[in-house]
Amino acid sequence: MLVTRDPTRPHTRRFSARAARTANSALNAAIGALVGFGVACVPDYEYGERPPRLVDDGPTAGRDAGPPTQNPPPTTGGPTPTWWQDVEPLIRAQCHLCHGAAPLYGAPMPLATWAELHAPGRSDPSKKVHELVAARIARNTGLPPMPPVANGHLTEDEIALIQAWSAAGAPEGTPPSEDPKPDAGVEADAGGGGTPDSGVDPGPDPEAPFEMIPVVAPNAAVRPGATDEYGCFRTVIETDVPLHAVEITPVIDEPEVLHHILLFRDGGRNYPEERTGFLCAADTVLQGDWELLHGWAPGGQTMVLPPEAGVRLEDGDHLVVQVHYNNPGNNTHLDASGMMFKATRRLRPNDAAVLGVGLENFSLPPGQPAVERSGDCELERPMHVFSYSPHMHLLGAGARMEVMRNGGAPQMLADVPTFAFESQVSYPASWDLNAGDILRATCIWDTTPRTGTTRFGEGTTDEMCYLFIAHYPPFGEYSCGN
Template sequence: MNKGWKTQAGFLASVLILGSEGLFALDEITFSKDIAPILQENCHTCHRPGQMAPMALMTYEQVRPWAPVIKSRVEAREMPPWHLDKTVGIQEYDNDISLTDEEIAIISAWVDAGAPQGNPEDLPVAIDWPSDEIWRLADKYEREPDLIIRSTPWTQSAQGQDQWWTPIIETGLTEDRWVTGMEVRPTMQSRPVTHHAVVYIQQEEEPDDFVAAVDVPGRGSYLTEFAVGKIGDVFRENTGKLMKAGSRIAFDNHYHSVGQEITAQTELGIWFHEEGYVPKYRVYSQALGVMQAMDTLDIPPGKITTHHAYVPLTAQARLENYQPHMHIRGKAMSMEAIFPNGQVQMLSHVDNFNFNWHVNYVYSENSAPILPAGTMLKITAWHDNTADNPHNPDPTQWVGWGQRSYDDMYHAHVNITYLTEEDYHQIIRDRRSDEGNE
């Protein structure tokens, strides 16, 4: 990218960009040279034929009519779907698909300049997209999934309301197995109608096992989902999820109509640790706040509400991800840590929640919060039941906790690894010495 000032006749066509490195000028911004590479890297995963987005954004002809809408969606940080507040909390995530401030400024400046095409010879080399029919984690594990569980097929009509299809399927396991990785994918023909798919596990837990207390009522314990920017779940070294003999998988498939009748099915692929191997740590999925939300959620008509839930950590732990869950009146959700000494730290804040998107924010190896026993996790949820909320179907209704999408709820799906005291101190020491070396 040319950051130098242009001095000759082309000056008027160059644009000032305020990026994180300060103000700089760019030659005339063109689709071929500047915009296509940004779209290729950040948008084509979804905005190409056969994928979930409503239109392809590959060629100049495809992109040009959308230019003004693209500008407003990227400036509002609605697209790509990454709705985290960039000004507070942890910013390092394994699956970050957000645009940089510079990229947003370049797109805006290009649209303001009339969205010129430029020289097609400047276009980036086309990406050879992998076949959509593969399991994306198969490369990593060097084999197809050990077990594939399929939801029973559902036929989504050409027109009509969104549908939730929630079959429960036996895993067929006759002995307990430890999961090292999982991936959810709609079958090829299901992709256009599958908005998202959440997968829960139902199995007996020991009564005193804290995991039993954090199930999502009626569904089971949250397992994984087909979601934005997500390749699958790969559990860190020494960790895994326990899938017991006789367990069942509950699917929550959210389908929308696309003008053509389509029969849809979701597949859950599971890779196990080798038989007999027991990882040091069991990863627990918790729905933080769900109990408090069931008891206290109270959203009067015409109001914006704030609710808090506090969940104590019974042992020192690492949080692996953050995935807020609310319904159509959901506005924002944060997760803070209140340390035993009273100090408060913001971990992650989604300030621009959108019910259509179940974005899972996966902490990186070095950013995952390592918290002492006795830490209180504080979930704060904001709901907007006013007429200003464009998604609100009826601001005159009182809303409480419930499963239907016209009811509401709030909780955060968080995978928690409870650490031994020794490992906890070791990780803290390692991180301190890494910081020292920087």
């Protein structure tokens, strides 16, 4: 939906550029500071496995993510690394989701071919793209890390390898021309996805017919140069009977300009129909009676509810989608991204609910790269958890959730080593918890940007600490902890 249409048509909304710029600059300054320091304090993870990232690319995610690639071993004093032998597989695995042949999600340029890495840089044409890459992947640049925290991670060795390659003039090396089928992985993927299963006809779906309920932006106009613009858009549910949503799917209308999407239920039913700019960004973290139902960032996917539970939707419910935009291109995009409920009238046995496990009334000393605080929540009844999402404000840097059972030592359920305010996402889970289990949520903050004590509170410069867990049966409260 690239816009060459009539921009005056009634459903087109425009952000107020001036208001957005003023408001966003404060947020950007804060986020910039946060992210810069956040990178500095990120420990040097050597993942046996990748961090708990979004499980895989959803149906609408990266068009050019390519097959998963084995990372090459680091070169330590060996021959000069080359594009084909060393760098291309890393860039493909870690960057093509956004910097593919057709860049997506606000990425300004492709990183798909050797020639593209030798083109003049976009933010600084006196440098080549590979030089900007080498600079930008370094820790502690003061800019958002590449890849962004929710989307991957380069190890120190991988960073050193790419930097050594760039410093050596970014040589091409020999293309793997003997490979008869360069696209084999892609074909295999497509084929795998289309393979029919055993041939047993599951019969008609007893939950059909489904109602598809979109909660999306009303063709919001995202103009060239838009940076960290936020739009919050409300949908009011109209239904004659209560429904159970069984899936929540991200709607990706204009992937070139999307940064992330959050879907909330506004419990107080009093949020305005539309709001843009800083207030909208802040609202999503300030409202005590809002339930975070699903979060998407590039690579994210549909939330499929477990078969015994659904997200209850009733007549008059207010749903708000918050969409975060960047537009590095030269065209205005009219965006209708958001989330889509797939809902049934055949109510399932359980309502799904969201509980914030965490703590309140804490205070954090300034100048600390990694301050931790934990809150414990004891369960009185068993609970199944199918998704989680950490929630802090601007200083948030990481989070964990552990369970203590029968007085035993804490066992790790979720470890989110990097968190960024502007990239809050939901991660899938499948935890069966017992009555008597104690859930411990730990938040990690980087307070180096602050000179005074930071306290718990609802302002953006205050801090919060919750791990939101989507679960059933309902716990009965919005939050739990000490």
